[in-house]
Amino acid sequence: MEAGLSLVIVIALIIIAYIGSLLELYTLFGIVIPYVGFLVFIFGLLYRIISYAKVPQPFKIPTTCGQQKSLPWIKHSRLESPFTTWEVVLRMFFEIFFFRSLFRNLRAELQGRRLVYGSAKWLWLGAILFHFSFLIIMLRHIRLFTNPVPSFIVTLDYIDSFFHLGIPPIYITDLLILAGLVFLLLRRLIDPKVNYISYGSDYFPLFLILGIVLSGVLMRYIFKVDVYAVKQLTLGLATFNPSIPKAPIRSIFYIHLFLVSVLAAYFPFSKLVHMVGIFFSPTRNMANNNRAVRHVNPWDYPVKHYTYYEYQQKFRDKMEEAGISIDEEVEPEKEHEWYSLYIPGKEPPHLRK
Ligand code: HEM
Missing domain, CATH: 1.20.950.20 (Transmembrane di-heme cytochromes, Chain C)
Structure with missing residues (x-):
């Protein structure tokens, strides 16, 4: 048809x-x-x-269809699991010209x-x-x-x-x-x-x-x-x-x-x-180098979250009432550099219009 x-x-x-x-x-x-x-x-x-x-x-x-770059005595498959940009370029070349x-x-x-x-x-x-x-x-x-x-x-x-x-x-x-x-x-x-x-x-x-x-x-x-x-x-x-x-x-x-x-x-x-x-x-x-190089998710954005300290402060009375032990040693966190995954429908700030 x-x-x-x-x-x-x-x-x-x-x-x-x-x-x-x-x-x-x-x-x-x-x-x-x-x-x-x-x-x-x-x-x-x-x-x-x-x-x-x-x-x-x-x-x-x-x-990847081959051994990734690992310990020196393990043979690395450069084309099947490229580690550097050049290896990626080489793999692309064979893909584009020879449909590898x-x-x-x-x-x-x-x-x-x-x-x-x-x-x-x-x-x-x-x-x-x-x-x-x-x-x-x-x-x-x-x-x-x-x-x-x-x-x-x-x-x-x-x-x-x-x-x-x-x-x-x-x-x-x-x-x-x-x-x-x-x-x-x-x-x-x-x-x-x-x-x-x-x-x-x-x-x-x-x-x-x-x-x-x-x-x-x-x-x-x-x-x-x-x-x-x-x-x-x-x-x-x-x-x-x-x-x-x-x-x-x-x-x-x-x-x-x-x-x-x-x-x-x-x-x-x-x-x-x-x-x-x-x-x-x-x-x-992409190069398969994520064990060596950190890949930052571009959708990540700072998220306001409760630290355990804040949680404990807020619910202290209720926790005590319920007999849940209070951790007196927990301290407020200094830096709030927390990230979370992208939540569909909730655009991260840098993507908002
Ligand atoms: C997708 C693009 C095109 C394809 C796949 C294509 C394919 C072909 C094929 C298979 C032939 C047979 C002879 C040969 O292999 O040269 C041919 C001949 C021809 N094509 Fe195309 N063509 C394309 C674009 C064009 C365009 C843009 C023009 C002109 C504006 C054109 C003008 C001609 C002419 C004049 C011939 C006859 C050539 C001769 O007598 O030697 N073609 N084309």
């Missing part, structure tokens, strides 16, 4: 862009919507980053009445294929927005079309991203366990990106567009001096661009924002 609805929405978006180009609304679909999408992307991401950065981290909660924790992904299956876990690297492979191909495609697209094209983009282009199959040569990343996307989609559709926990917000980005990739592939290999005219438009967009080229560009380009604009605007408000969220994840970005 959710998958079907997501597909219908993406098809509707394609139809909207197609009609827009038939009606020759080039300024709207070639300039206004891309700029709006880009602005929503930038400000939406900034909003996300600022709101993530403002969330206090009351507890030290790094996920996903590599540990397991498959759970019922065999008769037994729950059996097995190795499952397919998800990791599909995710790596998809993300790296996406990154390389985005980098290659820089050629549309620059003149002259930076040499490393030219090299990347050359490597990506290394096999020189077809005219224009087929990019390896085009095939890999399609393979990755189809795998990620089929996994949600076919595996009943994953299907059960999948929502529209899981399918929609997959269909949307599939739409972008397919329209891009069609544009390059089948309905070839006038790349010269496209570059006139994209260079204009990049230099904030946009104009619609005289030579018409085929509808498939406007479909591609519209889907990209929708993706950009949707990005900060969707699960895709894990791209920045990962950096703010306390289970990843």
Whole structure:
């Protein structure tokens, strides 16, 4: 149901862009919507980053899967239980570039009445294929927005079309991203366990990106567009001096661009924002050093409390009456540096408006 609805929405978006180009609304679909999408992307991401950065981290909660730094003769697992900031950076690096924790992904299956876990690297492979191909495609697209094209983009282009199959040569990343996307989609559709926990917000980005990739592939290999005219438009967009080229560009380009604009605007408000969220994840970005360094809860605030002395002063009569012994040696405390945990609904002073 959710998958079907997501597909219908993406098809509707394609139809909207197609009609827009038939009606020759080039300024709207070639300039206004891309700029709006880009602005929503930038400000939406900034909003996300600022709101993530403002969330206090009351507890030290790094996920650890190895021996923490301990006595000198006990081997410390630096990546699994980082102690210093550098070790955290290293762990983050492997997480971000190689999806290290996903590599540990397991498959759970019922065999008769037994729950059996097995190795499952397919998800990791599909995710790596998809993300790296996406990154390389985005980098290659820089050629549309620059003149002259930076040499490393030219090299990347050359490597990506290394096999020189077809005219224009087929990019390896085009095939890999399609393979990755189809795998990620089929996994949600076919595996009943994953299907059960999948929502529209899981399918929609997959269909949307599939739409972008397919329209891009069609544009390059089948309905070839006038790349010269496209570059006139994209260079204009990049230099904030946009104009619609005289030579018409085929509808498939406007479909591609519209889907990209929708993706950009949707990005900060969707699960895709894990791209920045990962950096703010306390289970990843904290060092497991809480035995060595005191972690102060930023929500802590001074709390007025009764010391035993004050309690005894207040209830002395009643205690005596009830025969409870009075501790004459207890003294008033000098410093009231007591803290308590955050109580929901009772904002600490520094968070009060
Ligand atoms: C999320 C961002 C984008 C993705 C994932 C994407 C994906 C693709 C893919 C897979 C292709 C097939 C050929 C290739 O791999 O280069 C392609 C081609 C193309 N894309 Fe994109 N694209 C994106 C953004 C854009 C933007 C912002 C523009 C222009 C404003 C654009 C314009 C084009 C053009 C003109 C082609 C055809 C290039 C050629 O004929 O060589 N794309 N795109």
